[in-house]
Amino acid sequence: MGEENEATNTQQSTTVSEEQNETALNFLDSVDTYLILIESLTSTLRQGWLELSSARHSMGGSRLNTVLLSLKHHSAPTTVELDYDNAGSMTKSKSTQLTLSKWKSSDKKDSTQESNESEATASPLKTENHLQKERGKVLSMFGGMVSPKLRASQLSFETALETLVEIANVRSSILEAHRALILHKG
Amino acid sequence: MATRTQMPSNSSGLIAMIADEDTITGFLLAGVGNVDIRRKTNYLIVDSKTTVKQIEDAFKDFTTREDVAIVLISQYVANMVRFVVDSYNNPVPAILEIPSKDHPYDPQHDSVLSRVKYLFNTESVAGDRR
Numbered sequence: 001m002g003e004e005n006e007a008t009n010t011q012q013s014t015t016v017s018e019e020q021n022e023t024a025l026n027f028l029d030s031v032d033t034y035l036i037l038i039e040s041l042t043s044t045l046r047q048g049w050l051e052l053s054s055a056r057h058s059m060g061g062s063r064l065n066t067v068l069l070s071l072k073h074h075s076a077p078t079t080v081e082l083d084y085d086n087a088g089s090m091t092k093s094k095s096t097q098l099t100l101s102k103w104k105s106s107d108k109k110d111s112t113q114e115s116n117e118s119e120a121t122a123s124p125l126k127t128e129n130h131l132q133k134e135r136g137k138v139l140s141m142f143g144g145m146v147s148p149k150l151r152a153s154q155l156s157f158e159t160a161l162e163t164l165v166e167i168a169n170v171r172s173s174i175l176e177a178h179r180a181l182i183l184h185k186g
Numbered sequence: 187m188a189t190r191t192q193m194p195s196n197s198s199g200l201i202a203m204i205a206d207e208d209t210i211t212g213f214l215l216a217g218v219g220n221v222d223i224r225r226k227t228n229y230l231i232v233d234s235k236t237t238v239k240q241i242e243d244a245f246k247d248f249t250t251r252e253d254v255a256i257v258l259i260s261q262y263v264a265n266m267v268r269f270v271v272d273s274y275n276n277p278v279p280a281i282l283e284i285p286s287k288d289h290p291y292d293p294q295h296d297s298v299l300s301r302v303k304y305l306f307n308t309e310s311v312a313g314d315r316r
Contacts, residue, residue: 034298035293038291038293041285042290045209045212045285049212049287052212053208064211066207069214071221071225073223074220074221076201078201078217078218079198079200079201079218079255080201080256081197082197082198096277096280098256102217103217134217138214138219141214153212154215157215158217160212161213161216164201164282164284171280175277175298178305181305182305
């Protein structure tokens with residue numbers, strides 16, 4: 001009887017030890033991924049800044065200025081979708097998944113059209129046209145004719161946003177694994 | 187730190203920014219700029235005239251807003267309000283420290299990586315004691 005209890009305890013401690021190892025591995029993997037993504041982000045941002053500087057050089061500093069930014073009420077066409085794993089409970093330590101939602105239409109007419117067409121049936125050409133239209137609206141802040149470098153910079157910063165959302169998700173994994181490891185230690 | 191009402195599951199959120207002019211301009215080009223009815227924006231442009239108090243207030247404002255899911259902050263700006271950034275522990279909004287044009291990213295100052303470092307330091311101390 002005593003031997004059976006000892007065997008059960010050994011088995012349980014082995015399982016706990018395996019769980020701790022798995023948590024530690026997940027933690028290290030997440031940290032590694034985080035560092036790689038930061039490297040990628042730095043590179044993309046550097047490209048974006050360079051293109052922005054080139055655009056400023058060709059368009060002139062007065063045309064590419066934050067003074068021109070509109071303070072009229074408008075919603076962001078690019079947002080982030082949140083998905084909580086366990087129906088929104090923040091007390092349980094479940095990770096939050098973020099997904100980038102790019103260039104939602106600002107026109108009510110377009111929104112109605114989009115809701116009628118599902119993503120599966122909308123043609124790639126229409127989607128591309130919609131994206132170009134939305135990008136154009138933002139570029140128009142800086143005038144009618146903008147430098148190709150400004151358009152390139154816009155694409156670079158869009159790529160940077162995608163990387164940032166990935167980083168946010170990995171950050172969530174790191175913090176969750178960190179909490180689990182602290183709990184095991186305690 | 188003030189608590190915020192939790193965002194409902196499967197909802198959309200804004201990306202707030204506290205950074206230099208070029209970084210803000212770039213991300214605004216990517217479509218993250220938002221101005222509400224009260225003309226409140228989801229970004230703060232940091233320049234030589236911006237005070238630490240303004241940065242701190244913006245950080246506290248963005249982290250308590252219900253509609254913000256991510257806060258991007260240039261690392262050199264985060265260093266000015268390091269205590270406030272490091273004491274932030276909520277999962278949402280996610281605080282992401284990013285490099286800036288004139289200040290490269292330093293992993294030593296990243297608030298997430300500093301927790302990793304602390305964990306490894308305590309592990310090595312515990313190992314030495316054994």
